[in-house]
Amino acid sequence: MARSIMIQGTMSNAGKSFLVTGLCRIFRQDGLRTAPFKSQNMALNSYITADGREIGRAQAVQAEAAGIPCSSDMNPILLKPASETGSQVIVNGIPRGDMSARDYFAYKRKLVPDILAAWNRLSREYDVIVIEGAGSPAEINLRKNDIVNMGLAEMTDSPVLLAGDIDRGGVFAQLYGTVMLLEEREKARIRGLIINKFRGDSRLLDSGIRMIEEKCGIPVVGTIPWTSADIDDEDSLSRRLGKRGGNGGGAAVIRFPHISNFTDFHALEVSGIPVRYVSRAEELADPDEWKTPDLLILPGTKNTVGDLLWLRETGLAAEVLRFASSGRPVIGICGGYQMMGEILDDRGGTEGGEPGRMLGGLGLLPVRTRFTAEKCRKESRGRFAALHGTFAPLSGLPAEGYQVHMGMTERCGREDSPLVLLEEGGREVPDGCVRGNCAGTYLHGVFDAPGIAAALRGMIGTPGQLLPEEEDYRAYRERQYDLLADTVRANLNMDAVYRMMGLERPGGRK
Numbered sequence: 001m002a003r004s005i006m007i008q009g010t011m012s013n014a015g016k017s018f019l020v021t022g023l024c025r026i027f028r029q030d031g032l033r034t035a036p037f038k039s040q041n042m043a044l045n046s047y048i049t050a051d052g053r054e055i056g057r058a059q060a061v062q063a064e065a066a067g068i069p070c071s072s073d074m075n076p077i078l079l080k081p082a083s084e085t086g087s088q089v090i091v092n093g094i095p096r097g098d099m100s101a102r103d104y105f106a107y108k109r110k111l112v113p114d115i116l117a118a119w120n121r122l123s124r125e126y127d128v129i130v131i132e133g134a135g136s137p138a139e140i141n142l143r144k145n146d147i148v149n150m151g152l153a154e155m156t157d158s159p160v161l162l163a164g165d166i167d168r169g170g171v172f173a174q175l176y177g178t179v180m181l182l183e184e185r186e187k188a189r190i191r192g193l194i195i196n197k198f199r200g201d202s203r204l205l206d207s208g209i210r211m212i213e214e215k216c217g218i219p220v221v222g223t224i225p226w227t228s229a230d231i232d233d234e235d236s237l238s239r240r241l242g243k244r245g246g247n248g249g250g251a252a253v254i255r256f257p258h259i260s261n262f263t264d265f266h267a268l269e270v271s272g273i274p275v276r277y278v279s280r281a282e283e284l285a286d287p288d289e290w291k292t293p294d295l296l297i298l299p300g301t302k303n304t305v306g307d308l309l310w311l312r313e314t315g316l317a318a319e320v321l322r323f324a325s326s327g328r329p330v331i332g333i334c335g336g337y338q339m340m341g342e343i344l345d346d347r348g349g350t351e352g353g354e355p356g357r358m359l360g361g362l363g364l365l366p367v368r369t370r371f372t373a374e375k376c377r378k379e380s381r382g383r384f385a386a387l388h389g390t391f392a393p394l395s396g397l398p399a400e401g402y403q404v405h406m407g408m409t410e411r412c413g414r415e416d417s418p419l420v421l422l423e424e425g426g427r428e429v430p431d432g433c434v435r436g437n438c439a440g441t442y443l444h445g446v447f448d449a450p451g452i453a454a455a456l457r458g459m460i461g462t463p464g465q466l467l468p469e470e471e472d473y474r475a476y477r478e479r480q481y482d483l484l485a486d487t488v489r490a491n492l493n494m495d496a497v498y499r500m501m502g503l504e505r506p507g508g509r510k
Contacts, residue, residue, distance in 0.1 A: 002123040003501040004158040008133035008149055010174035014165040015196040017058040020132045021231055022488035024066040025481045027128045030506045035122045036062035038132040039115045040077040040148040044260035044302050048402035052377045053093020054078060057263055061232045065481040073118040077111055082302050095375050109145045119156055131158055138181035150186045159191040159500040167197035172212050179216045191500045192221035199226050222492035229484035232263045250274030252293035256307040260300040261444050264333055267473045271453035273462050281315035294460035296323050298336025305351040305359060308339045324364055329390050330438045334405050337440030341367035350406055364438040366413025376403050380443055382422035390437040393455040401445030448473050
């Protein structure tokens with residue numbers, strides 16, 4: 001059976017996902033078959049496995065860092081918020097329905113068998129499992145029936161490393177307060193403290209480290225500096241979503257209230273296309289404050305109908321139409337593609353609204369969407385169709401990614417064409433739609449394949465290239481995992497980590 005180590009944090013966005021990713025890479029480098037595990041994840045950024053199951057994006061990234069295919073066993077429970085008080089509950093990669101927070105809190109203990117079954121399958125296949133907690137283990141109102149922090153550590157008999165975020169201040173209070181709010185048996189599971197996201201000379205922390213070790217009775221096993229490693233982030237607190245302004249030009253992404261899979265645009269960023277997120281009409285309308293972007297993107301969303309209404313309420317819908325009328329390119333992905341159509345048919349109330357609702361879209365593409373209870377989940381690959389006009393530079397290039405959406409969309413115009421042709425059952429199936437300077441697709445990750453970002457740069461006239469000419473986006477990601485692993489390895493006491501797991505540290509890389 002596998003040995004395990006668990007990373008918990010003093011708060012959300014303390015860097016747990018990055019630390020797990022770094023450790024997955026380190027153990028892979030050390031020759032150990034390694035898998036990530038997060039029993040319950042709440043995220044709108046998701047990923048589809050090869051067998052069509054949906055998991056949190058972070059676990060897919062961690063699996064990639066470990067050099068293994070991702071599976072739903074790595075994230076048996078995924079919660080996708082659909083409103084302020086409710087989420088879609090996905091178990092073993094399959095939607096089980098929508099629940100309010102109160103209902104899910106009462107229900108979640110019934111999912112323990114699913115969690116342990118997934119854990120046991122991984123444990124039989126791998127040498128090491130690196131576990132990620134969620135939020136903070138010191139949420140005393142949530143301690144009862146915990147299945148993701150100390151409750152999971154006890155179920156799997158895993159040692160815990162507790163990480164605090166020094167970048168947001170008060171790291172010693174974070175660590176001390178968290179430890180002191182735990183029960184004695186839970187404190188005993190914490191085998192080391194980590195100070196994460198440090199900037200500057202770590203020697204300035206020496207006296208504070210001695211004091212926190214004395215007060216908590218737990219050693220500090222690492223001070224991890226802020227790293228330049230560029231890793232996909234799934235958290236709603238991601239710094240990427242705060243990108244506004246800049247020097248203008250580039251791509252502007254509408255920041256919907258329920259934006260999902262914003263990792264779709266990482267490939268554009270690393271190829272040299274500036275990406276910023278807009279949530280107010282004036283960010284597109286005011287030429288004095290915000291230079292007009294070269295490309296506008298409507299991204300995916302967990303609540304297409306609700307976010308389309310928001311788009312209209314904020315005045316952004318009018319600005320999207322104004323932008324499209326200027327002749328500059330507009331691209332919609334998944335929910336954004338659905339919004340660009342003529343009709344959104346939610347008469348069954350699938351999107352959480354009142355049954356019987358029919359809503360007019362933005363009218364930029366001649367497509368109509370009918371929402372159904374069945375969720376499309378699959379990996380897809382193919383090629384861009386033979387395109388003309390604005391999107392001609394994409395013609396024939398590889399198209400690959402994954403689909404995860406409610407609803408079916410059909411083209412209903414004459415002066416339009418599919419954006420991509422996907423391989424299904426030995427034939428090419430059209431997906432998406434192009435009309436003039438507007439295009440849409442259901443394909444998440446559509447910008448990741450070789451040549452796509454470069455074609456978009458040429459299409460919108462963005463100069464420069466950040467990637468070496470011989471390197472594609474996949475190679476770039478691999479290089480970032482190595483960079484993150486080097487940072488973690490150099491600043492975390494790996495000898496102590498191996499001892500916690502009851503393993504002898506392999507020779508070679510230090």
